[in-house]
Amino acid sequence: MNAIDATDVHVTLGGQPIVRGVDLAVPPGQVVALLGANGSGKSTLVRALLGVVPLASGDVRLLGEPLGRGVPWQRVGYVPQRMAAAGGVPTTALEVVVSGLLHGRRLRPPRDRRARATAALAALGVEDLVDRRVQEMSGGQQQRVLIARALVREPALLVLDEPTTGIDLPTQDTFVTALSRLRDAGTTVVVILHEIGPFAPLIDRAVVLRHGRVVHDGPPPPARGEHGHAEHDHLHPHADPEPPADGPDLTLEVTP
Numbered sequence: 001m002n003a004i005d006a007t008d009v010h011v012t013l014g015g016q017p018i019v020r021g022v023d024l025a026v027p028p029g030q031v032v033a034l035l036g037a038n039g040s041g042k043s044t045l046v047r048a049l050l051g052v053v054p055l056a057s058g059d060v061r062l063l064g065e066p067l068g069r070g071v072p073w074q075r076v077g078y079v080p081q082r083m084a085a086a087g088g089v090p091t092t093a094l095e096v097v098v099s100g101l102l103h104g105r106r107l108r109p110p111r112d113r114r115a116r117a118t119a120a121l122a123a124l125g126v127e128d129l130v131d132r133r134v135q136e137m138s139g140g141q142q143q144r145v146l147i148a149r150a151l152v153r154e155p156a157l158l159v160l161d162e163p164t165t166g167i168d169l170p171t172q173d174t175f176v177t178a179l180s181r182l183r184d185a186g187t188t189v190v191v192i193l194h195e196i197g198p199f200a201p202l203i204d205r206a207v208v209l210r211h212g213r214v215v216h217d218g219p220p221p222p223a224r225g226e227h228g229h230a231e232h233d234h235l236h237p238h239a240d241p242e243p244p245a246d247g248p249d250l251t252l253e254v255t256p
Ligand SMILES: Nc1ncnc2c1ncn2[C@@H]1O[C@H](COP(=O)(O)OP(=O)(O)OP(=O)(O)O)[C@@H](O)[C@H]1O
Pocket: 013, 014, 016, 018, 036, 037, 038, 039, 040, 041, 042, 043, 044, 045, 081
């Protein structure tokens, strides 16, 4: 049974086709990086896979169940992109992380909630923030609290949308270590990344989107510093390419 089975997924937003016929089968335990330029449809695809935006057509199964109430959602963790910090209500990191232990059938947090929340925060190096208000934290600290909220469920499937945006490199390394532990425990991970960077050793497979279609599905692209690679633009499209100085033809090739 695959963790994700998506067939011919189409998503239309504001009358525009955003995801255009994506097939994606992710076996359990695989770590998949979803790459592509800004606007290529990565966030929309994962939101469709998780049932957050409706499919125009196609078929999605998560952990063996068709999208809907049958999916064991308590085994699915999701860290959306740039989630706003808990509005105006004062909320501590503990409360945010413990909310990751709640789901439709469990509205009362378990007794060992504090220990579990602290362990999840510790995996990201921020256990000392447990009683701090998220409103008073930096963007990077808030992001780590949100990742801890997804980790505390010990999900079978974890989906992360650019989780390290706004997080400094040493902290990214801590996060990579936390993800490695999850992978070793058999968790399936789909992670949208802008740069493979420190994630390289973790990634089993890279799926690259362009204009809502899969243009590469296979081994991860070469790490940065190998820009001479012939397929560089294909595998690692730049978000905001400079027009080439020596002719307009390439522009079409690299514009997202
Ligand atoms: N609710 C919406 N209504 C209309 N268009 C939308 C909506 N959400 C996203 N889009 C458009 O869909 C396209 C894909 O957006 P999406 O966020 O999926 O891309 P992405 O690859 O995740 O980019 P980024 O790296 O910037 O997050 C963009 O052109 C965006 O403007």
